Amino acid sequence: MRIVIQRVTQAQVTIDGEVHGKIGSGMMILVGVREGDTLDDMRWLAQKTVNLRIFDDEQGVMNRSIIDVGGEVLAVSQFTLNASTKKGNRPSYIHAAGHDLAVPLYEAYCDELAQLLGKPTQRGVFGAEMQVSLVNDGPVTIIIDSRLKE
Numbered sequence: 001m002r003i004v005i006q007r008v009t010q011a012q013v014t015i016d017g018e019v020h021g022k023i024g025s026g027m028m029i030l031v032g033v034r035e036g037d038t039l040d041d042m043r044w045l046a047q048k049t050v051n052l053r054i055f056d057d058e059q060g061v062m063n064r065s066i067i068d069v070g071g072e073v074l075a076v077s078q079f080t081l082n083a084s085t086k087k088g089n090r091p092s093y094i095h096a097a098g099h100d101l102a103v104p105l106y107e108a109y110c111d112e113l114a115q116l117l118g119k120p121t122q123r124g125v126f127g128a129e130m131q132v133s134l135v136n137d138g139p140v141t142i143i144i145d146s147r148l149k150e
Contacts, residue, residue: 001041001105002081004030005142007054011074011134013124020130021122026071028134031109032081033102034095034147041146042105046112049073054140062140066117073113076124076132077106102126 011028013021029049055064055071066073079102083091096102103126114121124130 001034001037001045001109001146002032003045003049003144004078004081005049005052005054005144006134007137007140008074009135009137011132013074013076013122014131014133015125015128021074021076021124023072023074023122025069025137027066027073028132028136029073029075030078030081031075031106032078033097033105034082035097035101037097037101037105037146039105039108042109043112044149045144045146046109046116048144049113050116052142052144054142072119072122073117074122074124075106075110075113076130077102077126099127 006028008028009025011023012019027049050067051065053065054062055066055069057063079093079096080091082096083093084095085091097105106126110121110123
């Protein structure tokens with residue numbers, strides 16, 4: 001699994017002109033699931049996400065986690081994170097997981113975050129045409145890939 005975390009002051013996802021998920025200060029997370037990803041990958045990423053120290057302490061040093069600051073999370077599925085651009089100019093998505101794997105892992109990741117944070121995880125709708133808006137704070141953007149954990 002591959003995620004892109006953005007520290008935000010606000011974020012929302014809109015589907016068919018209606019706001020589906022919205023947060024204030026916290027993390028906007030794009031989630032990409034690849035063929036071969038497992039529940040272990042999901043659990044590792046969820047733990048890494050909630051413990052990642054990307055929020056400022058009193059001295060302005062990124063030393064606090066989302067748990068420490070009580071932030072919110074908006075997680076949106078994004079198969080394009082698995083794009084291969086090695087050949088030609090049109091990205092290939094052959095490594096992106098199909099619905100049978102991707103939907104359960106995305107939903108499990110969102111549920112795991114909610115459990116670890118003790119509050120709901122706002123989310124998009126898997127496979128829907130979505131518009132995502134956010135105000136990146138910092139800007140801070142972190143990419144984490146479960147296949148690079150070792």
